[in-house]
Amino acid sequence: MWGLSPQDNNSSIESYMSSYGITNPCAGTQGGGSAAIDIITSGQNFLGYPTYCVTCPDQTMHFDVNWPPTATGFDSYIAGCPGVSIDELENMNKSLITKVYPSPASVSTNIEIYVNEVSDITIDLYNILGEKVYSTDFENINTGEHNIELPLNDLNSGSYFINMLVNDNLTDVSKLLIVK
Numbered sequence: 001m002w003g004l005s006p007q008d009n010n011s012s013i014e015s016y017m018s019s020y021g022i023t024n025p026c027a028g029t030q031g032g033g034s035a036a037i038d039i040i041t042s043g044q045n046f047l048g049y050p051t052y053c054v055t056c057p058d059q060t061m062h063f064d065v066n067w068p069p070t071a072t073g074f075d076s077y078i079a080g081c082p083g084v085s086i087d088e089l090e091n092m093n094k095s096l097i098t099k100v101y102p103s104p105a106s107v108s109t110n111i112e113i114y115v116n117e118v119s120d121i122t123i124d125l126y127n128i129l130g131e132k133v134y135s136t137d138f139e140n141i142n143t144g145e146h147n148i149e150l151p152l153n154d155l156n157s158g159s160y161f162i163n164m165l166v167n168d169n170l171t172d173v174s175k176l177l178i179v180k
Helices: 010-020 033-041 071-079 086-091
Strands: 051-055 061-065 096-101 108-115 119-127 132-141 144-151 158-166 169-178
Touching: 096 158, 096 169, 108 119, 108 158, 119 144, 132 144
Parallel strands: none
Antiparallel strands: 051 061, 096 108, 108 144, 119 132, 119 158, 158 169
16 A cells, blocks of 8 residues: 655655554655656546555556545455455454564664564565665564564665565565664
8 A cells, every 4th residue: 555645745744644643655745656646546536635546456446535544444445346355354364564663763673574374584675766775585484473683774864665575475565764
């Protein structure tokens, strides 16, 4: 899930995220939100904000408003996807990133992950341009919680995205802010 705004600056985006507990990646005018939203929304009719798009497994897309933002505000869109059940999604026990700290970070950051079965894990770090700037692999990680420390010495200040892949499948994305 991405939050994109064609008119809000970083300060407005951060305030909105803080007010509503939003944790998914978001970008405004300073983070390329305008250019990205133009590609995604071409030909779509928007009725307000925040407008969200749910992409179904059959590649159909559903746009609508979720105001005020709630975790269950997407249920009707997801339930409308062929072959997808809300109950299955709620009961899914998947491997994921549970915490990133500190953020903002400067020298290193810790990533706490939960692994639901013995798996090969890859942690990739991408800059805001989508370029992979760091990657580390772990083989046969046991079920449970794990803490991974990422060195940040060679990276510049800015916004980054942490991707967690389990057995080469993307399972979670988290945001990291680096300030030097």
